Amino acid sequence: MFLTLEKLASELDSDLNAVLALVLDGHLPPPSIIGGRLVRWSTEALTRWSAVDCPKGQPMTRQQAYELRSTRLDERDEKMNQSDARYASDHPDTEKETE
Numbered sequence: 619m620f621l622t623l624e625k626l627a628s629e630l631d632s633d634l635n636a637v638l639a640l641v642l643d644g645h646l647p648p649p650s651i652i653g654g655r656l657v658r659w660s661t662e663a664l665t666r667w668s669a670v671d672c673p674k675g676q677p678m679t680r681q682q683a684y685e686l687r688s689t690r691l692d693e694r695d696e697k698m699n700q701s702d703a704r705y706a707s708d709h710p711d712t713e714k715e716t717e
Contacts, residue, residue, distance in 0.1 A: 620658035
């Protein structure tokens with residue numbers, strides 16, 4: 619099973635920025651990037667990590683941090699586009715802007 623950043627933050631009773639900072643500093647296990655687009659944390663990896671008293675790992679490199687952030691932004695943009703498409707299909711009478 620995998621957790622999104624939002625679900626991981628909820629499980630830790632924390633906010634998204636705090637969890638990202640912990641990941642970047644190596645205080646939480648790094649996520650898996652599935653299909654080059656989805657950022658997820660393995661519940662198995664988190665369970666193993668917590669079973670050994672939550673050891674600090676290596677901080678992420680600048681490149682890893684960049685990839686994590688850009689993948690998160692891509693994921694957010696995709697959710698927004700899906701939301702816009704759902705709204706448009708649910709409200710067909712809404713006028714579209716003309717150029």
